[in-house]
Amino acid sequence: MTTTEILERGYRRYDGPRLGVAASMSALVRHTVRRCLGVHRPARAKVFPVLVIVLAYVPTIVYVGVTVLGNRLQRSGVPGRSMARAFVPSYATSYLSITLAIVVFSAFVAPEVLCPDRRTGMLGLYLASPLDRFTYLVSKAAAVLMLTCVVTVGPPLILLVGYATQGFGPEGLAGWAGTLGRILGAGLTIAVLVTAVSLAISSLTTRKAAASAAFLALVIGLSGLLTMVVVQGAVSNRWGVFNLFTLPYEAAFRIFGEPSPLVLNAESEVPAGLIALGCGGWVAASVLVIAWRYRRAGVTA
């Protein structure tokens, strides 16, 4: 029997299509999302993101399960539906049970997305491609936003489907469309806010752990401080617009038109305009920080 070995495969020239900047951005988004979720990476890289995503969905699955159980009890003659209605939250309130998962997920994703590129020199390789600083950052932000939406939009969407199939959901097509719009609006608002801030912090360091710690310190530490001074009456609850832990959810409650149970409203209703201004201010400040940090980034960065 003879064996054949290919010793020289040669080099083929390529004269096919080159897909342009949009395709490059799409490739970067896809690669970033896969890296963040640990695809084609060692098992240890998959554990954390999968665990946090699962944690974000557990309350939703429990709520839907309660509606299913309520309906079964109802068929057995027990007033299960009213018991279930008393237990399951509204769409806005459901965010409160996944707040921590969202914050922890955001503390993980943005550092994972930005820091290694500067630390390993990948940024220089990207900037030597059809991408430039702007399209690189837009792609990275899009990837973080998509990933964050998995935990900010996904759970309430499942809740909508679950509630609707169990007869707890909005009535009629208009009700469905309105609720769906609010879910997307609230989920995107929260995602945009945490994406912007976490990316800004991640742009300041090449260390993932330092970026994660700084994000958690800013969100949780500042929240604790502000909550304390607002509760003590030292300052107006309007200072809550600086509270990154509660501000996104205040925005969500405004979008769903529900009264907020958060400390931000302890005294009186904070105008929705101020909430919007707070969200916009955080996002704008974050964009400025990122732009400043990447202004001079080059191939030797």
Place this chain on the structure above:
Amino acid sequence: MSDVVVGQRVSKRFGATPVLADATFTVGRGVTGLLGPNGAGKTTLLSMMLGLHRADSGRLEVLGLDPVRSGPEVRARIGYAPEHHLLPPDLPALDFVRHLAEIHGLPRAEAATRASDALWWVALGEERFRALGTLSTGQRQRVKLAAALAPDPALLLLDEPTDGLDPTQRDSMLDLISRIGTDVGIDVILSSHLLDEVERTCDQVVVLDDGHVVASGPLDELRGVERGVRLVVDADPAALAGSLASRGLDVVVDRYTLDVTSDLVDQCALQRIVRDEVAAAGIGLRELRSRVRSLSDVILGVGL
């Protein structure tokens, strides 16, 4: 298109520090060395070719385009291998090369095929599924070369591609670079501070010092042909040197190598005299050629 890169009076400052001053040069087809000591402005010039820095004054054209105005279009046709060896440690080599090919605009399936081919071409086919962090420095240098080659660029920019390599790996890398220029037909700009590797690999050179272009052009033209001949013999050349000197020639002996020059006869006559004297001396002749200046002589000649 004959000129790959054209720079005319290109100047660049970072703050108060001038990095390039009135740099005028032309890079033609083939392999070109961008030579200069550290801090000469090589990396800045590479960055400007990639459109990442705008010239303060002057004009720079890459592949016939302004790299700042047509940045994405120019960079889509350029492959770049950076100097640093830091790469994502847990990313398999194949994924790395494929991803960069996609980023350069290749369709996904084509990027995957070409990534695999490029890794085979740089002799890393068997290692293509290994994580980058587990590869040696030499292997990582070749992965960077494969990543730069996979999108089939028109121009390849290699920044110190032999940095950190042992002599064997260095020879292998320089052979690959030569083949890219000759067999594959991709134009290459090789940034280096090592004279010998530029001299060995490149057809042309742009020599930078302190932001100034101190020499540029084809190596043969820069080196020129000096008057005189160099011969290498296989026995003691003392007698031969004596007989050449007795005919009024200037002879410099270095072991078995003799450099023979004369202001009295022309180059053809000189070669005939040397041939006859070698024959008369009855010793073996290993090499006989016109004397050329080394790149080192050229650079020393311009005061570097």
